[in-house]
Every structure is written in C-alpha cells, then in structure tokens.
Amino acid sequence: MQQTSSETKYLTEFYHLPEFKGLEGYKKNGGYVDLEKALKMQPQQIIDEVKTSGLRGRGGAGFSTGMKWGFLPKNDEPRYLLCNADEGEPGTFKDRMMMEKAPHQLIEGMIISGYAINSKKSYIYVRGEYDESINTLATAIQEAYKAGYLGKNILGSGFDHDMDIYRGAGAYICGEETGMISSLEGLKGQPKLKPPFPAVQGYLRKPTIVNNVETLAVVKYVIRDGAAAYKKYGTEKSTGTKLFSLSGNVTKPGNYEVPLGYPLKDMVYTLGGGFKPGRKLKAVIPGGSSAPVMTAEEAMKATLDYECLAQMGTMLGSGAIIVIDDNQCMVECLANLMHFYHHESCGQCTPCREGTGWLDKIVHSILAGKGRMQDIELLIKVADNMKGKTICALSDAAALPVLSFVTKFREEFEYFVREGKSKVKGVAYVAHNSH
Amino acid sequence: MFELSSEGKQQVLNELKRYEAKESAVLPALYIGQRENKGFINAEVIRALSNVMGIPESHINEVFTFYSMYNKTPIGKYHVQVCRTLSCMLNGAKELTHHLCKELNVKLGDVSSDGRFTVTEAECLGSCGTAPMMQINDKYYENLTPESAMNLLRGMK
Numbered sequence: 234m235q236q237t238s239s240e241t242k243y244l245t246e247f248y249h250l251p252e253f254k255g256l257e258g259y260k261k262n263g264g265y266v267d268l269e270k271a272l273k274m275q276p277q278q279i280i281d282e283v284k285t286s287g288l289r290g291r292g293g294a295g296f297s298t299g300m301k302w303g304f305l306p307k308n309d310e311p312r313y314l315l316c317n318a319d320e321g322e323p324g325t326f327k328d329r330m331m332m333e334k335a336p337h338q339l340i341e342g343m344i345i346s347g348y349a350i351n352s353k354k355s356y357i358y359v360r361g362e363y364d365e366s367i368n369t370l371a372t373a374i375q376e377a378y379k380a381g382y383l384g385k386n387i388l389g390s391g392f393d394h395d396m397d398i399y400r401g402a403g404a405y406i407c408g409e410e411t412g413m414i415s416s417l418e419g420l421k422g423q424p425k426l427k428p429p430f431p432a433v434q435g436y437l438r439k440p441t442i443v444n445n446v447e448t449l450a451v452v453k454y455v456i457r458d459g460a461a462a463y464k465k466y467g468t469e470k471s472t473g474t475k476l477f478s479l480s481g482n483v484t485k486p487g488n489y490e491v492p493l494g495y496p497l498k499d500m501v502y503t504l505g506g507g508f509k510p511g512r513k514l515k516a517v518i519p520g521g522s523s524a525p526v527m528t529a530e531e532a533m534k535a536t537l538d539y540e541c542l543a544q545m546g547t548m549l550g551s552g553a554i555i556v557i558d559d560n561q562c563m564v565e566c567l568a569n570l571m572h573f574y575h576h577e578s579c580g581q582c583t584p585c586r587e588g589t590g591w592l593d594k595i596v597h598s599i600l601a602g603k604g605r606m607q608d609i610e611l612l613i614k615v616a617d618n619m620k621g622k623t624i625c626a627l628s629d630a631a632a633l634p635v636l637s638f639v640t641k642f643r644e645e646f647e648y649f650v651r652e653g654k655s656k657v658k659g660v661a662y663v664a665h666n667s668h
Numbered sequence: 669m670f671e672l673s674s675e676g677k678q679q680v681l682n683e684l685k686r687y688e689a690k691e692s693a694v695l696p697a698l699y700i701g702q703r704e705n706k707g708f709i710n711a712e713v714i715r716a717l718s719n720v721m722g723i724p725e726s727h728i729n730e731v732f733t734f735y736s737m738y739n740k741t742p743i744g745k746y747h748v749q750v751c752r753t754l755s756c757m758l759n760g761a762k763e764l765t766h767h768l769c770k771e772l773n774v775k776l777g778d779v780s781s782d783g784r785f786t787v788t789e790a791e792c793l794g795s796c797g798t799a800p801m802m803q804i805n806d807k808y809y810e811n812l813t814p815e816s817a818m819n820l821l822r823g824m825k
Contacts, residue, residue: 323791324754324796326797329795399692418689573791579734
C-alpha cells in the first residue's frame with residue numbers, strides 16, 4: 234500500500250511501474266498468486282467473499298456484484314462472463330488507464346470471477362476507439378495463455394477458461410449491458426427488455442454476467458485480503474476504494490484512487506489542484522454526465538460514496554467528476570450534453586428517440602439567442618415525460634441533467650432567453666447540429 | 669466493383685469461426701471491408717461481405733449504419749476526430765475544431781482538396797483528463813492547443 238498526497242493506492246499501487254504491464258513485471262509484484270489461491274477455494278466461497286466484501290459495480294449502476302452473480306441459475310448450463318470495457322460515459326477514463334497500465338490485473342480478476350461463476354468463456358468488450366487498450370490486452374491474453382493461466386486445466390486445477398476481446402464500433406449505448414450483448418451478437422447495439430436479466434438469459438440466450446473492468450479487477454484483491462480487510466476501506470455501505478476520473482476546469486485533472494466516502498472538496502482542491510487564478514467553482518457533475526449537476530455549495534458538503542450522493546439527489550455513477558468553473562455558461566454546457574444524448578439514443582423507444590431530439594433542439598435554440606421564456610418550462614416538461622418510460626436508462630440519463638441544470642441554474646437560462654446572449658460569455662452561438 | 673483481397677477474405681473467414689455465433693463476425697468484418705475500401709463503406713462493400721459471409725446484406729447494412737466508427741462517405745488519408753463532449757468543450761474543443769477547419773480550409777466532414785484530411789467531431793473519446801484531444805486514425809493525441817494540433821497535422825504527409 235502506497236500513500237501519495239492523500240490518494241490511497243490500492244488497485245493502482247504499481248501503476249507507476251512500466252513493467253507492471255507485462256507478465257514478468259506483473260508477477261514480480263504479486264501477479265497471479267491470488268489466482269492460485271482462488272483455484273484452491275470452492276467457487277461458492279469466492280462468491281460469498283465477494284458478497285460479504287460489499288463490492289458494488291464500478292461501471293455506474295452500483296449494484297452489488299455478489300448479488301448479481303447470485304442470480305445465475307443453479308445448474309451446469311454454459312454461462313459467459315462479459316467484461317464491460319465500453320467506457321463511454323462522458324467524463325470517464327479510468328478503465329482505459331487500467332487496461333493500458335495493468336492488463337493482467339483485469340485478466341487475473343476475470344479468471345478468478347470466471348472460476349467463481351463456473352464460466353468457461355469470457356469476452357472483454359472494448360470500445361472500438363481504445364486501440365491501445367485492445368492491443369495491450371491482446372498481448373497480455375497471449376502471455377496468459379502461454380503461461381497456463383488461460384486455456385485447459387489452468388494450473389492443474391481442472392478448470393478450463395478461454396478469453397477473447399470484442400471490439401465495439403462507436404456507440405455509447407453498448408455500455409448498457411443488454412445493448413452490449415446485442416452488439417456482441419453482431420446486431421445493432423439496442424438494449425433488450427428486462428426481465429429476463431442477462432444472468433438468466435444473456436449472450437446467445439445463455440446466462441451471462443456483465444461486470445465493469447474495475448469491478449473485475451477488484452475481485453483479485455478481495456481474494457488476496459479477504460472481505461473483512463477490504464471493507465476497512467470506505468464507508469459501511471460503500472466499501473473499498475474507487476478510481477475517480479477528474480476532469481473539466483481543475484488544474485490537475487486525472488485518475489485518482491481514494492476510499493469511498495472521500496470529501497468531494499478535497500478531490501477538487503487538493504488532488505485536483507483547484508482552479509486557475511481568478512476563477513472559482515460553479516458546479517460539479519459528480520458521476521458522469523448522466524448524474525444530476527450540483528451547485529458549488531452542494532459540492533462542498535458532499536462525500537464521494539453511493540449513499541451521500543443519492544441523498545443529495547445525484548449519483549456516484551462511474552466516478553467521473555466533471556468540474557465547471559465560473560467562466561463557463563451553463564446553457565452551453567447543457568446544450569453540449571443534449572447533443573450527446575440525441576446522437577447516442579439508439580432510436581428504439583419513442584420517448585427517448587423523440588425526447589432527446591426535442592431537448593437538443595430547444596436548448597440549442599436558447600443557445601442561439603432565439604429561445605422563448607416558455608421553452609424553459611417546455612424543457613422540464615419534455616424531460617419529465619422521458620423518465621422511467623423506456624427499455625434502458627439512456628432516456629433518464631438525458632432527462633436528469635436537464636432537470637438539474639434548469640432548476641439549479643434557472644437564472645442563467647432566463648437571462649439567455651431575455652437578453653438573447655449568455656450571462657457569462659456575453660454572446661449567443663450559432664446552432665450547430667451535425668449528426 | 670469492390671472485391672475483398674484474398675487476405676481480407678481470409679480474415680473475414682477467420683472471424684466467422686472465432687465466435688460462437690456467426691453474426692458476431694459482422695462488426696469485425698465491417699472493419700476489414702472499411703480498411704480495404706480506403707476508409708469507408710458503401711453498398712459494394714456490404715455486398716462483398718454478404719457474399720463471403722453468407723449473411724443477408726440487409727443485416728450487415730443495419731449494423732453498419734448503427735455504429736459511428738464505420739464511415740459512410742469517403743474519408744481523407746488522416747481522419748481527424750476532435751472530441752467535442754463536455755470536458756473537452758470546457759477546455760477549448762470548439763476553438764480547436766474551428767482552428768483546424770480554418771487552417772486546412774475544409775468543412776466538417778469533407779475531405780481536404782489534397783485528399784489528406786477529414787476533420788469530424790466525435791462524442792466523448794474517454795480522454796477527458798487530457799482535454800482537449802483528438803484521434804487521428806487509430807491514435808490519440810492529448811493535451812492539445814489549436815497550434816500544437818495544427819503542427820502535428822502539418823507533419824502528416
């Protein structure tokens with residue numbers, strides 16, 4: 234364990250070593266000893282340990298990993314493990330770092346997880362743009378096969394496991410687990426109605442567990458240290474450490490690992506280095522662009538854990554913290570996000586397909602200085618009609634930023650409509666909608 | 669008429685055998701077709717893939733149009749994708765895109781007159797801590813200024 238300027242380097246302890254990327258360097262620093270340990274345990278023991286550790290999915294939804302695994306049918310039907318490396322939530326760049334700096338950490342976590350859930354085949358679904366991640370993982374998987382960590386009868390345990398990479402092709406929605414399964418099946422990445430949940434019917438209608446990169450890497454450490462030791466980090470309901478991707482207007486953006494429950498204020502001002510001279514905090518989006526925005530005042534009181542952020546009406550999400558300073562126009566920020574959700578809606582459900590389009594149009598018309606006062610209410614009305622009405626959460630993910638931006642920074646929206654220009658920047662913008 | 673090279677055809681056949689479901693090979697096959705057709709996909713590429721794979725053109729076409737990494741129109745030798753989403757915008761992505769288009773004298777999505785560059789905007793590329801950034805073909809270029817980005821492009825012949 235290495236403590237550096239109030240980071241807690243648990244998963245990232247050896248990330249500063251370039252050798253950690255290769256098999257030899259990884260083994261020199263504790264690599265694959267936990268796989269050996271796990272293969273001597275009963276699979277159910279591993280599931281119980283993960284359940285007891287309190288580990289919650291690190292991709293965004295924060296669902297209990299052990300409980301998810303527990304949904305698998307209790308039979309010998311073939312089942313798949315699918316690693317979600319389609320990191321696409323705006324503001325998130327932690328999984329990319331993990332794959333590029335420590336591919337074997339993920340692979341070891343996946344083999345242990347595969348053993349626990351009795352899966353003989355896993356895929357890592359990586360977003361297509363992450364060329365370096367894909368190449369790094371491909372090399373690491375080959376190394377793991379050569380060393381006998383993958384393939385038949387792993388380390389003489391009798392357990393077989395194969396692993397392959399699947400390259401995405403540019404679609405945010407494929408980060409949604411059923412959308413990802415559609416994509417892996419060679420279809421449009423459209424989500425599927427749940428139930429049945431993937432654990433019961435997933436890839437090719439076989440039971441499938443979909444877990445995020447960080448979640449699967451953590452499994453190795455739960456086995457190494459035991460659930461009780463893991464739970465010493467974090468809070469009662471948000472156990473462990475978490476990688477946070479900090480971006481936006483701070484002077485030291487980057488990935489930081491801290492225990493859950495860490496004060497957001499310290500993330501922004503200590504680790505993030507605060508702001509450029511003369512600028513100050515205006516707003517924070519704490520969990521990726523789908524998380525409702527917080528005012529500066531709210532942000533200063535928040536701690537980075539699932540329950541605190543939920544209580545404050547927002548969410549921890551993927552751990553992507555986007556910091557906005559007082560030089561930024563909130564109308565412009567919201568317009569940027571609405572363009573994103575409109576572009577990424579898969580088009581399957583009407584409230585989302587039409588709703589994201591209207592939100593994008595309305596907020597861009599305000600941004601062009603052509604808004605009407607009633608458009609502000611219209612934004613709220615459209616967003617309200619998009620919540621909870623679709624197959625997946627993308628519709629809600631577009632609605633929630635709208636409701637929080639317009640409610641908490643209403644004055645900026647009203648000023649823009651009244652004066653035809655940004656309160657902060659003093660100009661309007663030509664609407665551009667390049668789809 | 670577009671035809672896959674014998675090497676490309678072999679790669680598509682390998683992808684067909686690689687996954688449990690034959691259809692899973694559609695996404696990788698589209699990448700192969702795109703690479704062999706100077707960086708974009710049209711009806712002829714779809715037809716050629718359909719013939720090799722034994723999967724209906726309509727299916728391949730549906731998949732092709734859904735994903736953003738398959739180009740629908742001809743593309744320059746260097747495809748410059750500037751990330752436009754929030755963290756990059758907060759750090760000057762709009763200015764970056766504007767500067768590149770102006771200096772290269774191209775509109776977004778068009779190919780420059782010498783055939784070298786196409787500039788497009790991309791949604792969040794997962795490089796938010798090193799904003800603003802761009803992807804040129806497969807590679808990421810991070811922590812850019814309009815000038816540093818333009819200097820990089822000038823070096824690409």
